Amino acid sequence: MRRVRHVLGISGGKDSAALAIYMRENYPELDIEYYTSDTGKELEATYNLIENLENYLGKEIYKLPVLSDESLNPFDHFIKMYNGYLPGNISRWCTKKLKLEPFEKYVGDDLVISYVGIRGDEDREGYISRKSNIQSIFPFRKNMFSEDVTTKFLGNNNIPNVFNFYATLDLGEKKERIFEVINEEISINFSQSQKLNILLDLGVKEYNHAVFHFLKTTDYPLSQEVEFPLVDNEDLLVRDDIFRILEDSGVGVPEYYKAIEFEVNGKKSTYARSRSGCFFCFYQQKIEWVWLYEQHPDLFFKAMEYEKDGYTWIQDESLAELVKSERIEKIKEEYIKRKERKQSKAQSPYLLDILEDAEGEGCASCFI
Incomplete structure (x- = not known):
């Protein structure tokens, strides 16, 4: 029998963090390795979450990717290689270069069980490696096995x-x-x-x-495994369970999920960030760009610095255009109208109703 490694990737988001806690609490007999793919462009709350998780797990979370060029952070290393070409929906080189390739290099040719935090209330499939030595398992779902x-x-x-x-x-x-x-x-x-x-x-x-x-x-x-404890697992965990796990464990929910109040033209609402990942992620909703501008203006202007020669984070407008006061006002108004259409759904301090729309978008390897 060949040795099988058990690994769990921490994206910095709520689901992967909750899965790490869940596995530690329910399957302590599994010797799980934890890793994270650090782009160098995460929010401070993401790094705080990873530090809190390391303290809770009592294990180091291994940092990927490891680059020979230590003068640049991972994202800037590859943006230099691509001559300033920004990643986007069509060319998602950030996922490939900063997430998938470092992970596959990390595990090499070893036999690997990779635990993925897609929930039981999500209708999507997670990342499945093309390498036959890597098998994905989804403990939060009713069917924990991958589509293949x-x-x-x-x-x-x-x-x-x-x-x-x-x-x-x-x-x-x-x-x-x-x-x-x-x-x-x-x-x-x-x-x-x-x-x-x-x-x-x-x-x-x-x-x-x-x-x-x-x-x-x-x-x-x-x-290669004689037994596998998860075969007796009948749990099905949904979004509310994820927040409960994070709070009950003491690890806590990242600040960017928590609602912040704003007012526009006499109407009040709240906004937050729907995902982990780079602060300039091109999958963000426009209201999230506004959130970034108003809550972390230094990061917003850093994101603006990457836009040049026709390269923009948003397909139909630049950040310089988005940041104009009349544009921000319109984005907020449209966002409020969208929320009002969803009033029948339960409200949450973490904007769970709005998250429902946003979570299905993007690369699973970045946001779980």
């Missing part, structure tokens, strides 16, 4: 094996229904998602154990 594993496990050609894997388990009175679902082939009228959800509803632990048996027949890193 699910597709192979539930494939029509694997039905006899799935039947046999389940046959080793104590299924009780659900046995007949489970085997009925297993034997139904995926088709236009019966999707993989439908089959998966029915099996999960019939028993998350049973599904996990069957998949773990299946993985023993593959080259995935989990095939």
Whole structure:
């Protein structure tokens, strides 16, 4: 049996931080390595969170990337390489160079289980490495396995094996229904998602154990593990759980998630930042750029310094244009109107209703 490394990346955001705490509390027997990809352009609150986590975990959080050129921080190192070409939706070189490549270099060719903090109330898939030695696990979701594993496990050609894997388990009175679902082939009228959800509803632990048996027949890193404690995990954690974990642990919620009041044309509202990541992240909403300008003007003007020769952080306007008083007023008014359309949703000191829109955007490897 080859040794398997267990790793967990800390983005500086709430979900990855909560996952680190969750794993420490619930699975202390796992020797998890923690790492963070420091772009050199994070908010101070992000660095504070990482320091608090290190104190809580009692472990160093390894800092990536490691560059030979120590005269520049990571982002400025690569902006120099790209001759000032800013990253954006089309060319997301920041994710590749500052997140993915450093991570894959860090783990090398070792067998790795990578724990990812995508929640049970999110409908998206996290980063899945193309390297066969890295396997992603999602402890907060009902289905903790990645899409590639699910597709192979539930494939029509694997039905006899799935039947046999389940046959080793104590299924009780659900046995007949489970085997009925297993034997139904995926088709236009019966999707993989439908089959998966029915099996999960019939028993998350049973599904996990069957998949773990299946993985023993593959080259995935989990095939090398004699046992895996998360197969008995039936937790499903959503956004409210994440904030509770952070508060209860004493690590705390990063300040940039907390609502700050503002007023425009007699109307009051609140704004905050919806994500971790670089202070000039191009995935920010325009109201978040306004937040940055008003709460951290020094960082806003640093972001402005990168804009030149037609390169701008926002596709349709420059920061110099956005910072004009009449433009800020309009952005705030539009933001308030958008919030008013969502009044039926629960309000939160962390702007959870607005976060719902923003969290689905961006690179999972940056913001989980």
